[in-house]
Each structure stands twice: as structure tokens, then as C-alpha cells.
Amino acid sequence: xxxxxxxxxxxxxxxxxxxxxxxxxxxxxxxxxxxxxxxxxxxxxxxxxxxxxxxxxxxxxxxxxxxxxxxxxxxxxxxxxxxxxxxxxxxxxxxxxxxxxxxxxxxxxxxxxxxxxxxxxxxxxxxxxxxxxxxxxxxxxxxxxxxxxxxxxxxxxxxxxxxxxxxxxxxxxxxxxxxxxxxxxxxxxxxxxxxxxxxxxxxxxxxxxxxxxxxxxxxxxxxxxxxxxxxxxxxxxxxxxxxxxxxxxxxxxxxxxxxxxxxxxxxxxxxxxxx
Amino acid sequence: xxxxxxxxxxxxxxxxxxxxxxxxxxxxxxxxxxxxxxxxxxxxxxxxxxxxxxxxxxxxxxxxxxxxxxxxxxxxxxxxxxxxxxxxxxxxxxxxxxxxxxxxxxxxxxxxxxxxxxxxxxxxxxxxxxxxxxxxxxxxxxxxxxxxxxxxxxxxxxxxxxxxxxxxxxxxxxxxxxxxxxxxxxxxxxxxxxxxxxxxxxxxxxxxxxxxxxxxxxxxxxxxxxxxxxxxxxxxxxxxxxxxxxxxxxxxxxxxxxxxxxxxxxxxx
Amino acid sequence: xxxxxxxxxxxxxxxxxxxxxxxxxxxxxxxxxxxxxxxxxxxxxxxxxxxxxxxxxxxxxxxxxxxxxxxxxxxxxxxxxxxxxxxxxxxxxxxxxxxxxxxxxxxxxxxxxxxxxxxxxxxxxxxxxxxxxxxxxxxxxxxxxxxxxxxxxxxxxxxxxxxxxxxxxxxxxxxxxxxxxxxxxxxxxxxxxxxxxxxxxxxxxxxxxxxxxxxxxxxxxxxxxxxxxxxxxxxxxxxxxxxxxxxxxxxxxxxxxxxxxxxxxxxxxxxxxxxxxxxxx
Numbered sequence: 001x002x003x004x005x006x007x008x009x010x011x012x013x014x015x016x017x018x019x020x021x022x023x024x025x026x027x028x029x030x031x032x033x034x035x036x037x038x039x040x041x042x043x044x045x046x047x048x049x050x051x052x053x054x055x056x057x058x059x060x061x062x063x064x065x066x067x068x069x070x071x072x073x074x075x076x077x078x079x080x081x082x083x084x085x086x087x088x089x090x091x092x093x094x095x096x097x098x099x100x101x102x103x104x105x106x107x108x109x110x111x112x113x114x115x116x117x118x119x120x121x122x123x124x125x126x127x128x129x130x131x132x133x134x135x136x137x138x139x140x141x142x143x144x145x146x147x148x149x150x151x152x153x154x155x156x157x158x159x160x161x162x163x164x165x166x167x168x169x170x171x172x173x174x175x176x177x178x179x180x181x182x183x184x185x186x187x188x189x190x191x192x193x194x195x196x197x198x199x200x201x202x203x204x205x206x207x208x209x210x211x212x213x214x215x216x217x218x219x220x221x222x223x224x225x226x227x228x229x230x231x232x233x234x235x236x237x238x239x240x241x242x243x244x245x246x247x248x249x250x251x252x253x254x255x256x257x258x259x260x261x262x263x264x265x266x267x268x269x270x271x272x273x274x275x
Numbered sequence: 276x277x278x279x280x281x282x283x284x285x286x287x288x289x290x291x292x293x294x295x296x297x298x299x300x301x302x303x304x305x306x307x308x309x310x311x312x313x314x315x316x317x318x319x320x321x322x323x324x325x326x327x328x329x330x331x332x333x334x335x336x337x338x339x340x341x342x343x344x345x346x347x348x349x350x351x352x353x354x355x356x357x358x359x360x361x362x363x364x365x366x367x368x369x370x371x372x373x374x375x376x377x378x379x380x381x382x383x384x385x386x387x388x389x390x391x392x393x394x395x396x397x398x399x400x401x402x403x404x405x406x407x408x409x410x411x412x413x414x415x416x417x418x419x420x421x422x423x424x425x426x427x428x429x430x431x432x433x434x435x436x437x438x439x440x441x442x443x444x445x446x447x448x449x450x451x452x453x454x455x456x457x458x459x460x461x462x463x464x465x466x467x468x469x470x471x472x473x474x475x476x477x478x479x480x481x482x483x484x485x486x487x488x489x490x491x492x493x494x495x496x497x498x499x500x501x502x503x504x505x506x507x508x509x510x511x512x513x514x515x516x517x518x519x520x521x522x523x524x525x526x527x528x529x530x531x532x533x534x535x536x537x538x539x540x541x542x543x544x
Numbered sequence: 545x546x547x548x549x550x551x552x553x554x555x556x557x558x559x560x561x562x563x564x565x566x567x568x569x570x571x572x573x574x575x576x577x578x579x580x581x582x583x584x585x586x587x588x589x590x591x592x593x594x595x596x597x598x599x600x601x602x603x604x605x606x607x608x609x610x611x612x613x614x615x616x617x618x619x620x621x622x623x624x625x626x627x628x629x630x631x632x633x634x635x636x637x638x639x640x641x642x643x644x645x646x647x648x649x650x651x652x653x654x655x656x657x658x659x660x661x662x663x664x665x666x667x668x669x670x671x672x673x674x675x676x677x678x679x680x681x682x683x684x685x686x687x688x689x690x691x692x693x694x695x696x697x698x699x700x701x702x703x704x705x706x707x708x709x710x711x712x713x714x715x716x717x718x719x720x721x722x723x724x725x726x727x728x729x730x731x732x733x734x735x736x737x738x739x740x741x742x743x744x745x746x747x748x749x750x751x752x753x754x755x756x757x758x759x760x761x762x763x764x765x766x767x768x769x770x771x772x773x774x775x776x777x778x779x780x781x782x783x784x785x786x787x788x789x790x791x792x793x794x795x796x797x798x799x800x801x802x803x804x805x806x807x808x809x810x811x812x813x814x815x816x817x818x819x820x821x822x823x824x825x
Contacts (some may be wrong), residue, residue, distance in 0.1 A: 039719035040690065054495055056744045074500050084499040087717075091489045092496035096285070096440045096659050100408040103511035105500040116511040134287050138443040152500060168717045171586040171746045198719040210592060237721030242749060242791040248821060264791055268798045275804055275823055448638075454600050458631040459700060460624075460655030477651065480641035484686065532703040 003065055003160050003192050004028040004051055004082070010059035011046055020046045021215040023060070030159070033186045033193045035206035037226075043215040044196045048164040051194075052082045065159060073223075080109060083153030087165040089145035090137070098140075098148050099124065099133040105156045116155075123155040124148075126189065127181050143174025147181055154185065158168050160192040161185060167199065200239045204262055211236070220239065228260035243267050284344075286403040292334035296520045297413030303527050304401045310531055314536040320389045322534055325394055334404050344399050345392065352391050359384035399409045407439035409512065416514055422528055429505025437493070445486065452481050545611045545628070545707040545740050547574040547597065548726075552606035554592055554764075566592045568764045570606070574742070574757075579644050579734050581751030582744045584761035585786060591696075592632070593761065594710045598629035610708065617800065629658050630706030634713045636697030640685040645676070645696050648685050652704040673736070674729050684769065691722040695729070704754055710742040715750065726774035752776075752790045752811035760787070773809040792816040 009024040020043040028034055038044045049055040050062050053069040062069045065077045083105075086092050095101035099120050106116040124130040127147040137145055144164040146166055153161055163182060167175040179202055186193040195206060203209050209226040213236050219226050226235070227240050230248040234240075240248070247261035250271075257270040314320060331338050347351075365379030402410065415432035422428045456477045463474050470481065552570040557563055567589045574580050584590045595601040596608060599615055599622035608616045610629060615622050633639065642648035649670055653663040672677060674695040680688065685696050698714065711730065715723040731754055734741045745751050751758060752774075758775040760768040763787040768775045776782075779789045779797055788794070796810045796819065807819040 035311055039721055052499055056497060076503065077503045079499060084496075086492060086496055088492060090444055091492035094437060094440060094493065094497060096407040096436070100406070100511070104497075104502070107511060108501040110501065110509050113509060113511055113513050116509065120511060125417070135286070136443070137440070138447070156501065172788070173585050176786075200720075220586050237719070239720040242816075243795060244815055246792055246795070249813065249817050253817070253821070254508040255820075255824075264795050264798065267795050268802070271795075271820070272799065272802055272804065275799075275820075452634065452639055454595065455631075455633040455636065456651075457600060458598060458626050458633065459652040459704065460626055461651070462655065477641045481639050484640075485638055526795075 001025045001030045003030040004194075006047075006050070006060065007063075008060035009050065009057050011043075011050060011057055011063060013046075019215055021050075024215065024217070026210065026217065028160070028194060029208075030192055031186075032208060033183070033195070033206045034194045035203035035209045036194060036212060037198065037200075037203050037209055037238065038212035040074055042212045044212050044268045045164050047212070048084055048162045048194075048196055051160075051162055052079050052084050056085070076109070078149055080105075080156050081158055082160045082162060083156055083158040085146070085149050085153055085161065085163040085166050087168050089142060089149050089169070092149050093145060093152070095138045096136050097133075098129065098137065099136050100269065101137070101148060102133075102151045102155050104151060109156065118150075119155045119157070123151040126154055126185070127151045127167070128177075141174060142170045143177040146170065146174065146178050150178070150181055150185070154189075154191075158191065160194065162194040162196070164196045165198070166195070167197070167202065175199075198238065200241055204241060211238070223262065224260055227262065230260070233257065284338060284402065285406050286336050288335040288404075290334045290404070291519060291523075292330065292400070294519065295404075295523050296514055296516045297405050297409045298417055298514060299516065299520045299524060300401055300405055301410070301417060303524070304398055306525060306527075306531070307397050308394060310534060311390055311397070313535060313538070314390075317385075317389075318537040318540050319534050320393065322530075322537060323393050326530055327393070334400065336400075336403050341399060341403070343395055345395055348391065348395060352388055355391060356384040356388050359387050375460050384436060408436050409514075411436040412510060412512070412514060413441070429508070433505075442490065444489075445482070448485060449478065451483060452478050546576045546609075547708065547740065548607075548609040549596075550607045552593075552596065552608065553604050554589075554601065555604045556592075558604070566764050567596075567603075570764075570766055570767060571589075572759055574740060575682055576740055577738060579731075579741045579754065579756050579757045580743070581755035582742055582761065583746060583748070583751060583758060583787060585746065587763075588761040589764040590761055591712055594631060594712055594742065594744060595763075597708070597710060598631045599625040600631070617722075624656070626702045628706055629708040629710065630701040630704055632698050632701045632709070632711045632714060635684075636700075636714075637690065637693035640693060640697060640700075643684060644682050645671075645685050645688075646681040649696055649700045649703050652700055656704060657743070659782065666703040666705065667699075670703040673702055673733050674699045675725070691718060691725070694718070694722075694726065695812070697730075698726075704713070705737070706739065708740045708742070710744070712744045713746070714743070715747070718723060723750070730754070746787075748782075748788055748790050752793070772811055776809075776811065 006024055009021055010019060011021045012019045036044050039172045046055060050057060051064065053075050056070055064082045067074045067078050069078055093101050094104055102120045102123050103116050106119050121130065124133055127150050129144060129147050129151060132140065132144065167178050170178065182193050182195060183205060185191045194213055195202060204223045206223060208223065209223055210217055211226060218236065219229055219232065227244045229241055243264050244260060244262060247257055247267055248259050251257055251259035256274050261267045261270065328338060331341060360376060360380045361374055363377050363380035363383050367375050367377050369376045411432040415428050418426055418428035418431060433516035457463065461474060461477055547569055552567055555563060556566045570593065582590050592601060596603055603616055606610050606616065613621050614668060615625055618771040641646050642651065646667055647668045650663050653666050668678065675697060676695050685693060714726055718726065727750060729740065743751065743755060757768060757771055758769065760775060767785060768778055768781060776789045776793050779794065782789055790811055791802060792813055793811055794815065796806055799806050799810065806823055810816045810819050
């Protein structure tokens with residue numbers, strides 16, 4: 001089943017002549033972990049905001065769980081269903097105490113106090129930040145703040161969680177924490193995850209990668225399929241993991257190994273056989 | 276560093292004082308502020324000092340932490356004390372040119388110093404023992420009756436809690452921008468007044484730009500989390516006025532009466 | 545310019561509940577002309593350390609020498625130090641403030657008290673070094689793209705013509721293309737201007753590609769230092785503190801463990817290709 005569908009979606013900002021997205025058709029399958037890949041200015045961040053009705057299409061449609069984002073009456077339901085996490089964790093936490101911040105969305109939804117308490121505790125446990133519930137955001141590391149931001153979305157009990165470059169401002173440890181949290185949400189809680197990123201190592205963990213370039217879909221497939229399009233990715237200015245680049249180049253030079261290897265272990269195994 | 280300011284910070288602990296109804300705490304703090312100005316002699320301050328230490332114990336706030344909050348106000352306090360010391364007429368104890376110290380001056384400046392001291396410490400108790408968000412929901416709830424006459428109680432509370440949330444962030448940011456401009460040779464504390472004012476431009480402009488960007492991103496994040504004003508909003512932490520609040524109210528009333536009674540011991544001013 | 549750091553310690557907010565030893569007994573030497581990568585997690589003390597090197601932060605204990613100058617202790621000579629040791633902060637575009645790009649880049653040189661002609665020359669040279677077109681000079685620094693803003697900010701430090709250039713995570717938040725462009729500019733600047741460069745980063749792939757030497761910091765202490773080969777040799781130590789070695793280096797280590805006689809010092813994809821090609825003869 002599809003949870004998000006865009007039909008001939010066209011969008012541009014008022015102060016610009018360039019179309020950010022043009023006739024953009026994309027469907028996101030429920031329960032899957034999808035990575036949207038593209039470099040800065042490719043239109044991927046606008047897409048995130050189109051998914052939950054923060055931005056509205058200029059042409060075409062966006063449906064979230066069957067709801068048209070242009071229907072104002074459904075706006076709260078759409079936002080409840082499709083939660084957004086942004087790049088800068090500092091600019092999305094609104095309360096000075098972690099648990100109060102996580103409670104923000106359920107409070108907006110008018111949920112009874114006892115249930116909010118329950119949801120907040122669940123959400124914080126789910127991202128592994130329960131012990132920190134009474135702390136202030138500015139005493140946390142970037143990765144921890146971002147996990148709190150995710151908890152703030154999880155507390156809405158959404159079907160989809162869209163993360164717009166959630167790791168861009170984090171160090172490797174923070175990145176790992178956040179990515180593992182996303183994977184857990186997807187695997188254990190069945191939440192559809194859409195990760196917008198330009199980090200290839202993170203995208204490699206998804207079920208499906210969609211590469212966006214100049215407002216259009218350039219590639220769409222499993223990580224393996226995408227990374228085997230080494231030349232296209234390179235021309236677009238995107239990276240592939242070192243080991244994938246190495247296997248591609250060696251394959252091209254006539255080594256009988258796969259052209260697209262994603263892990264060091266697999267590479268070592270294949271190359272030992274032919275050396 | 277700017278980060279060291281403790282005024283307005285919350286001191287996490289599980290004490291009885293922390294659990295009191297914020298509305299009660301706000302009202303009592305207001306009464307307390309008025310009461311300080313009613314104290315007429317040093318006995319009153321002595322009692323206040325004893326009560327403050329007791330309150331520290333009960334609320335599990337280290338006395339040192341409370342005193343540290345006074346540091347940023349040291350300059351203000353010294354100026355007030357000096358002004359009162361030299362500007363009060365009365366029995367002259369020492370004189371040099373136009374500067375004179377009088378007996379009344381000494382007493383008055385000590386009095387003023389104590390007033391500021393207890394004013395800051397007392398009100399700090401409110402912020403140390405109440406999370407900013409509880410504090411704002413207290414204010415929101417106290418202002419609610421006025422919303423009929425057009426006071427936007429929810430909006431005021433929301434603005435306050437956002438301001439509180441972002442103060443540490445913006446302070447950190449100011450520190451960082453200052454360091455970065457210093458790294459380009461900016462002279463921040465040299466020259467005359469005009470030069471100093473000018474040297475603030477490289478700090479203020481980036482700070483404003485960043486504050487606007489943050490505001491913009493925050494607004495989008497809030498909308499994404501289904502924020503749509505104060506209507507139909509619930510609260511995780513409902514304010515409940517309970518038995519312990521009544522007890523606290525009585526304790527406060529007794530202390531207040533005691534303090535005012537001490538005025539009878541001899542009015543020094 | 546040579547940098548010597550001896551027994552450097554820094555305690556943050558001493559005497560308060562927030563007291564923390566941010567740096568502990570740091571010792572290292574950076575030779576003139578080195579391109580050094582400074583690696584560590586957020587909170588490892590990297591940013592505090594680099595702010596010591598241009599005198600913004602005073603150490604609690606220890607000695608720092610920049611060239612012949614001792615910049616610590618009672619008789620510290622820190623006047624104009626920030627012009628000798630240029631420091632580009634994290635997200636430097638957030639410190640842009642002037643009306644035009646030209647004025648912003650000229651801020652550092654004018655604080656040095658240089659003549660207008662000299663300032664003009666330096667601004668133009670700096671813009672050229674970071675790859676900014678001269679047409680942008682009169683534009684507002686707030687009207688250009690994020691990547692360009694960062695170049696302007698870097699040019700603002702370059703225009704002071706420092707002998708040592710320190711960049712605190714200059715690629716944070718950039719996409720791969722933006723990252724490569726910035727790092728290639730830095731490499732060019734290092735060669736052309738004969739500067740000592742310290743690159744603070746948490747990307748092993750990046751430092752492996754651009755730096756000659758590495759300094760690894762963890763919880764305020766230097767855990768590893770030396771050439772790329774010397775540091776990456778300790779893959780286990782790096783993994784223990786949550787850092788990694790580049791994937792290709794790891795692959796080569798694993799191959800050697802299996803008894804395959806492959807060249808050991810492999811840090812980039814192209815080095816790995818030639819090492820494997822050599823095996824095949």
C-alpha cells in the first residue's frame with residue numbers, strides 16, 4: 001500500500017523563476033525505509049515540506065494516506081500522520097525541558113493528560129532518551145537533541161516520519177545514534193521512514209533509494225542498483241562509499257568481482273578469491 | 276563567560292518546593308517582593324536570611340548556587356551601595372572634599388544592599404524550583420481570566436517559554452560570534468564610546484540574522500507538530516492546587532507576619 | 545610556521561558545578577608547512593584546542609610556541625596573534641555581517657591597519673584563492689548560496705595572510721560536491737601560500753585524502769599522532785573511541801591479515817587500485 005503519493009507535482013518559490021520540482025511523480029510504500037538522495041538545491045527539502053502541507057503544490061497533487069494536502073480541513077490529520085524532523089535540532093525543540101518538548105505535539109492535538117504522559121514516556125524510551133527527560137536541550141549533544149526531536153514526532157503516533165538531513169550537523173557518533181534510531185522506528189515500530197540525505201553511507205541502509213536531480217527523479221531502486229550507477233552518481237556530484245568505488249574501478253579494470261560491493265567484508269571475500 | 280549566568284535557570288530536584296503549584300509560587304513571590312520593601316530593621320533581614328537558608332535546605336538547592344546567581348549583579352549592587360553611602364545626609368563620620376560618609380549613609384547603603392540581595396535571591400527561588408514551562412503555564416493560568424478583556428494569555432505564555440528556551444542558545448551563539456570576530460582582529464572593548472558601539476555591528480548583525488533564521492525554522496517545526504494556537508489545546512502537566520500548597524501558603528503567611536512583627540522591635544529607618 | 549604545544553591543560557569553568565577538564569596534558573609539534581588533520585568527536589576538545597593556538601583561549605597550564613613566540617604564561621606575546629594564526633570557525637558563514645562581500649573580506653585586513661591599496665590587493669587575492677568570481681565583490685553576502693557564503697568567510701581569514709591556517713570543520717553541512725570544492729581550494733592554498741594548515745574534521749576519508757599528518761583527540765587527550773600510516777596503523781584504537789579508518793584502509797588491513805602481501809599504506813581509492821593492480825603484476 002502507498003502512504004504518500006505525488007502526482008505531477010510542480011513547485012516553485014515565489015521569489016524564484018526556477019521550478020524546484022516539475023511533474024514529479026513518486027509513491028512511497030507503507031512500512032518501507034526510503035532514502036531521498038540529492039545535493040543541495042536538488043529540491044529534496046522542499047519535497048519534505050510538501051509532504052505535510054507546510055508548502056502547497058503549484059501544480060499536481062500530494063496525497064498522504066489518501067488525504068489531499070490542499071484540503072485545509074485535513075491539515076492537522078495530515079501533519080499528525082506525516083511527521084517532519086529537520087536538520088538543525090536546536091531550531092525545532094521548543095521547550096526547556098525534554099519531556100515538555102516531546103509533549104508539545106500531543107498537547108496541540110488535544111489529547112487527555114494521562115495519555116500524553118504515556119505517549120511521551122513511550123516516545124522517549126523508543127529513542128533511548130528516557131533517562132534524560134528532565135534535562136534541558138542545551139545540555140545534550142547534537143545526536144541526543146536530534147533523538148529528542150524524533151521523539152517529539154513519534155509522540156504524535158505518525159504513520160510516516162520524514163527526516164530532512166537529520167545528521168548533517170552531527171559528528172559520526174551522533175550520526176550513528178540517529179540512523180540507528182530511524183532504523184529501529186522503521187523495523188520495530190513499523191513506521192514508514194523517509195530519510196532525506198546526501199550521505200551515501202546512510203542511504204545504503206534504506207530499502208530503496210530515490211536520487212533527485214534538478215527537481216526530477218534521476219534514479220530509483222535498491223541501494224545495490226543505485227550504487228552500480230557509479231558514473232551517473234559521480235556526474236551528479238554524489239559520492240559512493242569508498243569500497244563501492246573501489247570495486248567498480250577494479251571491475252572495470254577486468255577483475256572478476258562484482259561492480260557494486262557495499263561492505264568491506266564482502267569486498268575482502270571476493271577479492272581474496274581472485275588474487 | 277556569558278554562560279555562567281544562573282539567574283532564571285532551573286535547578287532540577289525532586290523537592291516539595293519544586294512540586295508546589297506554580298500559580299501559588301508566583302503570587303507568593305509577588306507578595307514577597309512587596310514585603311521586602313516593608314522591612315524596617317535588620318532583624319527582619321536576619322529572619323529572612325535564616326528562612327532563605329531553610330528554604331535552600333527544603334528545596335535542595337546548594338546555598339553556593341544561590342549566591343553565584345548574584346555575581347552578575349555585583350556591579351549594580353556596588354554602585355547602589357556607593358551612591359547611598361556617599362549621598363546620604365546626616366551625622367558625618369568621615370569627609371574628604373565633597374565626599375562624605377555619614378552614619379545614616381552606612382545604614383542606608385547596607386539596607387539597600389540587603390534589599391537587592393534578598394530581592395534577587397527570593398525571586399531566584401521561583402525560577403530555580405519551577406521549570407520555565409510550568410512557570411509559563413502558571414502565568415498563562417493566572418492571566419486566563421483576563422483573556423475576556425483581550426489579554427492573549429496563551430500567546431504570552433508561548434512567547435515566554437520560547438524566549439526561555441532560546442536564551443541559552445543565543446548566549447552560546449553570541450560567545451561564538453564574538454570569538455570569531457576577535458579571530459579577525461576585531462577590537463571589541465577598545466576605544467571611545469562611538470568606536471565601541473561601532474565594533475558591536477559585526478556581532479549584532481550576525482546575531483540578528485541567525486535569530487531570524489531560527490525563528491523561521493522554529494515556526495515551521497511548530498506547525499509541523501500540529502501547532503494551531505491555544506484553542507483545543509491540552510496539557511501534559513495539569514496544574515493542581517493541593518494540600519501541600521495550602522500548607523505552604525500558611526507557612527508563608529506565618530513567616531510574613533513574623534517579619535512584619537519584627538518591625539516593632541525598633542524602626543531604624 | 546612551527547607550532548609547539550607542551551603540557552597544555554585547560555579546565556573549563558573552574559570552581560563551579562560545571563567544572564570540566566577540557567584538555568589534559570596535550571603535547572605535540574607541528575612543523576612549518578605541514579597539512580595536519582585534527583580528528584575527534586564533538587566534545588573531544590578539538591575546538592577548544594584550536595582556540596588556544598590563536599590566543600582566544602588562555603590555557604590553565606602549559607606552553608604554546610608559535611614560531612619563536614611564546615603565547616602562553618605571564619609574558620605572553622599575543623598581540624596581533626590572530627593575524628599570524630588564522631582561525632576559520634565552524635559554520636563561518638554565520639559571522640558575515642557587512643553590506644558587501646568586499647567589505648566583509650576586508651574586515652580582517654583593515655583591523656590590521658593596512659593601507660587601502662594593500663587591503664584591496666589582499667581581498668582580490670583571497671577571493672581568487674577560494675574561487676569566488678570578482679563580479680561578486682559588490683554583492684551582499686546574504687544574497688549568495690550557502691557554499692559561496694562559506695567561501696567568503698574563509699576568504700575573510702585568508703585576506704589576513706596568516707602563516708598558519710586553522711579550519712574548524714570547514715565542510716560541515718555541505719554536500720559532497722561543495723565539500724570537494726572547499727577541500728580542493730584548501731589544498732591549493734596550502735601549496736601556493738606555503739601555509740601550515742590544520743584541518744579539524746571528523747571525516748577519516750577527508751583527512752586521508754588531504755592531510756599528511758594526523759592528531760587524534762579523545763576526551764581532551766591526544767590518543768594518536770603522526771603520519772597517516774602511523775595513525776591508521778592503530779585501527780583498533782580508533783575504533784575503540786568510535787572513530788574509524790577509511791574503508792579502503794580497513795580492507796587492506798583485512799587482506800594483510802589473511803596473509804596477502806599488499807602494500808600497507810593505502811588511504812584513498814586510487815591508492816587502493818594501484819596497490820591491488822601491483823599484486824596482479
